[in-house]
Amino acid sequence: MNLYSIEAGKFKLDGGAMFGVVPKSIWQRTNPADSNNMIEISARCLLIEDGERLVLIDTGMGNKQSEKFFGYYYRWGEETLGSSLNKAGFHPDDVTDVFLTHLHFDHCGGAVSKKENGSLITTFKNATYWSNKEHWGWATSPNKREVASFLKENILPIERSGQLQYVEKTPSDYLTKTDLGFDVLFVDGHTEKQMVPVINCGDKKIAYAADLVPTHGHIPLPYIMGYDVRPLLSLDEKEKFLNHCYENNIFLLFEHDPNVEVASLLKTEKGVRIDKKLKLSELI
Secondary structure (H helix, E strand, O other): OEEEEEEEEEEEEEHHHHHOOOOHHHHOOOOOEOOOOEEEEEEEEEEEEEOOEEEEEOOOOOOOOOHHHHHOOOOEOOOOHHHHHHHOOOOHHHOOEEEOOOOOHHHHHHHEEEOOOOOEEEOOOOOEEEEOHHHHHHHHOOOOOOOOOOOHHHHHHHHHHOOEEEOOOOOOOEEOOOOOOOEEEEEOOOOOOEEEEEEEEOOEEEEEOOOOOOOHHHOOOOOOOOOOOOHHHHHHHHHHHHHHHHHOOEEEEOOOOOOOOEEEEEEEOOEEEEEEEEOHHHHO
């Protein structure tokens, strides 16, 4: 098995929204803000090469939205999903599976592309796209709080393509030995049935932390995003997740941290904290 960090583009979000009730004087120590109170954010996807299978986890924001839309997010940097795949030695047609942790636009926007004639097509024509039934229903009939995050042009073409399949949830929130070859944790604080993959690669275990722990600055328990629909549940889920990762020597891979790709964990009197900051290439 080989793992590749795939940078799908960088952008900025409001620091206050990213850290909820935590004061700026505290969160800016790890995530400094610019003059507009915006902090730098990455869209770091993960590519898993496992035998004949090539699995892409999340797809970033994509590039099909209007300039007005992108103007809210202050995109920066040179990386794109396509260029990063090419840099790793792959083409979109090589991808066999696209696993979407959830369907917010910054996680699934790159899953669908717009042709010159304006029609929408799946970016990865040979891939199976994976979501789960509960989250798909949540996203396609969105609540008023999340409606601006679930964009139908990112979602409905996947279903129309016939490429959509669901990860079947059991009564347990932790699935082992899924069809994709990795474990999946279901969490409901950020959005309904977000999926957090846990990958076994040789003697290493890596959790793709998605929006459960978006950056290394979000490790302390009260540091919960203002976007979360159930913040108290997020806190409980994060505590259980971090303790599980520490106890089982699982590394965290941060989707939204532009500076820290991977971290190991240690236990302190204040709870689980960052031990070492690493590049994925240093770990695998």
